[in-house]
Amino acid sequence: MLSKTLLCLAVCTLSLPVLADTVWLKNGDRLSGTIKLFDGGKLLLETDYGGAIAIKLNKIATLQSDQKLLIKQDAASGELAKALQPAAEGQVTLVNGTAPKTIELASIEQILRPKPFVQDLVWSGNVDLSLDYKNAEHTTEDYEVDFKTKARHGDWRHIAEGSYNREFRDDFMVTDNWDAEYALDRFLDEHWFWQGRLAYKRDKIEDVSRQRTIGTGPGYQFWDNELGAFSLGSLLNRSDYEYSNGNKENFYSVGMKWDYNRYLLGKSVELFTSGELDKPLGAVADYALDAEAGLRYKVTDWASLHVKAEKNLISDGSDGDLDETHYSIGFGIGW
Missing domain, CATH: 2.40.160.40 (monomeric porin ompg)
Structure with missing residues (x-):
């Protein structure tokens, strides 16, 4: 019983970083937090150690996120991705329930979080x-x-x-x-x-x-x-x-x-x-x-x-x- 408990705690501990969004920079650094939005050439990442951080797109290598995000490559339409997976430098993979699609980061105009129906105040x-x-x-x-x-x-x-x-x-x-x-x-x-x-x-x-x-x-x-x-x-x-x-x-x-x-x-x-x-x-x-x-x-x-x-x-x-x-x-x- 004790070994099972320790195993569960270890799995939970290892899983915590996965729940956060991750941004890999071209200089090799990695930042964790929550992606709030991308607009105007900057990605806004909310962190618990530095507040909201704005990151220039040309400094980003790739992204990872487990939250649903609306990816807009033009002003008229967008694609709702269930998750983002890291790809080669300058690219990101959209996971949408069908075949994953890899796109260029430079082609993205906006990244927005879909606004849910408001239940709480x-x-x-x-x-x-x-x-x-x-x-x-x-x-x-x-x-x-x-x-x-x-x-x-x-x-x-x-x-x-x-x-x-x-x-x-x-x-x-x-x-x-x-x-x-x-x-x-x-x-x-x-x-x-x-x-x-x-x-x-x-x-x-x-x-x-x-x-x-x-x-x-x-x-x-x-x-x-x-x-x-x-x-x-x-x-x-x-x-x-x-x-x-x-x-x-x-x-x-x-x-x-x-x-x-x-x-x-x-x-x-x-x-x-x-x-x-x-x-x-x-x-x-x-x-x-x-x-x-x-x-x-x-x-x-x-x-x-x-x-x-x-x-x-x-x-x-x-x-x-x-x-x-x-x-x-x-x-x-x-x-």
């Missing part, structure tokens, strides 16, 4: 902080905090986001506003979902002092994987505007929302944009745009630097139009 998000101080003819101080978080469980996805912005010019406050939004998505299949959302914005400086919106409508998730996500949604909204002079306006509108992010250079750089364009019903010239776009550079696994542009535009066909463009550079944390 998956939570992600980021908080961006920015501070701008200028001491010239006018002294300007600008503070901004933005957050966005998503939680997915099964067919349900929760999205919460908000921001706070305050700006002083010569000790006189010229900007003071905050906003918050919550959206709940119910996925009907892999791509289509139905969304309901609540949004509120408070501005103590501009003519439009309060905005309240409730909306619902269908959306489509084009993709959501290791390289990023892209979704579009159409909403029927009920909006309430309250102006600084006490006037109020209630109306319905149709809107289009977008949310796009794309990781580049082994997930060290993120390109992102999101926003909404609304058209009030029954008013030909009126519209509202709230959008942002920017770049985020990861300094560590959780810290990042960002540059961002934000646009807030409300046109009501009068001199009271609101048109703001804001640029910021700052520090952020992500999870």
